[in-house]
Amino acid sequence: MATWAELDEEIGKWSAQGEVPTFWWRDDDTEACTDPLERLIALSERFRAPLHLAVIPAAIDDTLADRLSASPQVYTLQHGFAHKNHEPKGTRASEVGRLRDLALIEEDLREGWRRMQLARLPNMLPVFVPPWNRIGEKVLPYLPRWGYAALSGFDARPHPEPVPGLQHLNGHIDPIRWKEGAKFAGVEKTLEQCLRHLRKRRLEDAYRNEPTGLVSHHLQTDAETWDFMEALMARLTHRAATRWISLKSQMK
Numbered sequence: 001m002a003t004w005a006e007l008d009e010e011i012g013k014w015s016a017q018g019e020v021p022t023f024w025w026r027d028d029d030t031e032a033c034t035d036p037l038e039r040l041i042a043l044s045e046r047f048r049a050p051l052h053l054a055v056i057p058a059a060i061d062d063t064l065a066d067r068l069s070a071s072p073q074v075y076t077l078q079h080g081f082a083h084k085n086h087e088p089k090g091t092r093a094s095e096v097g098r099l100r101d102l103a104l105i106e107e108d109l110r111e112g113w114r115r116m117q118l119a120r121l122p123n124m125l126p127v128f129v130p131p132w133n134r135i136g137e138k139v140l141p142y143l144p145r146w147g148y149a150a151l152s153g154f155d156a157r158p159h160p161e162p163v164p165g166l167q168h169l170n171g172h173i174d175p176i177r178w179k180e181g182a183k184f185a186g187v188e189k190t191l192e193q194c195l196r197h198l199r200k201r202r203l204e205d206a207y208r209n210e211p212t213g214l215v216s217h218h219l220q221t222d223a224e225t226w227d228f229m230e231a232l233m234a235r236l237t238h239r240a241a242t243r244w245i246s247l248k249s250q251m252k
Contacts, residue, residue, distance in 0.1 A: 001188030002195045004235065010198050011241045020243050021198055022211040023236060024250075026152060026171050027218055028054040028079060028129065032061030036218040039226070041071050047233040049244035054079035054129040054152075055121065057112035065120040075123040075246055077152065078116060080131040081108035094134040105139060109146055125247055127152055127169070140166065149251055154215060169247060171215035172197040175225050175232075182217070184224035194232075211245055 014021050027040055030053040044051035050073045055064075058081055068074050085093040086100045096105050109128070116124060126149045133154040143151060144165035157168040173193045177185040200207040216229060236242045 002191035003188065004191065006195060007191055007235065010195055010202075011236075014198070014202060015241070017202075020240070021201065022243050022245050023049075023214060024052065024169070024211045024245055024247060025049050025214045025216070026052045026054060026077070026129070027216045029083065029217055029219055030055045030064070030076075030079075031059055033063050033067045034219065036221060037067075040216070040218040041074060043230060043233065044073065045071065047237045047244070048073070049233060049237070050075065050246035052077055052125070052127075052247055055116060056080065056083045056131075057115040057119075058082035060115060060119040060121070062119075065122065069122045072123070073246070075125050075248065076116065076121040077125055077127040077129050077247075078109070078112055078148075079129045081112040083131045085132075092134060093132050094136065095131045096135050096139050098136040098138065100136070102138065102142065106142065106146060113147065123248075125251065126150070127247060129153075133171075150247065152213075152247075157210070160210065167250070167252060169211070169213070169250060171213035173212070173214045174216075175228050176217060176220060182220035182222070184222055184228060187228060190228065190232075211250065 011021065025044065030037065041051065052075045054077045056079050068076065080095040084095055087094050087097040088099065126147055128143055128148045129152045135153065141163045144163065148166065150167040150169050151162070152169050152171065154171045154174065157170050160168055162168050173190060175185055175190045176182050194212065197212045201210065201212065
């Protein structure tokens with residue numbers, strides 16, 4: 001398990017090489033304006049870190065667009081359609097999984113994008129975020145045909161471009177432990193996720209150009225998790241030790 005001192009040391013190694021590691025921030029499950037969303041945006045603005053909201057399109061609140069328009073560094077991504085599981089009982093949940101009919105998946109995703117447009121969400125990026133970070137392999141070749149330029153899941157990516165025309169930009173740090181209810185995973189465990197990816201980027205060329213992704217869930221964030229995220233942002237932005245980017249800057 002990792003410590004704050006080890007994080008400082010790793011960032012120092014990047015600095016010694018004349019490099020600044022890049023980070024990006026994704027938050028899942030937005031549908032409406034809430035107090036946790038306000039707190040999230042305030043944290044983003046305080047540390048000047050672009051925020052990417054993965055929006056569930058099925059039931060977008062009418063007031064969401066106006067609120068987000070007041071925060072120009074907030075971007076919106078498509079988080080499935082209704083965040084509804086369509087896989088058989090006893091298998092891992094997915095809305096766009098192995099067994100669901102492709103025509104039904106396409107219908108949902110096109111309708112979801114249409115609803116995001118109708119809701120006038122600002123700064124929409126053609127990035128698909130599958131609910132539960134799970135997507136069937138058979139779906140991947142169709143995403144560019146349906147208008148998506150990038151896919152965002154979690155943890156290691158097998159390839160930066162899994163199919164032609166589709167970038168893969170994952171998250172790597174999740175401060176929430178999900179089993180038996182959403183709770184803070186702990187400082188050491190969460191810092192280890194961060195360090196693992198930073199080290200891979202520094203030591204392995206295949207990972208170097210992939211920004212390290214923080215994934216949060218504002219509706220499930222408890223007090224300990226909020227405190228940790230604030231501490232992490234403060235540590236990473238101190239003296240411009242890292243650079244927080246928007247996915248727009250990464251899109252080909």
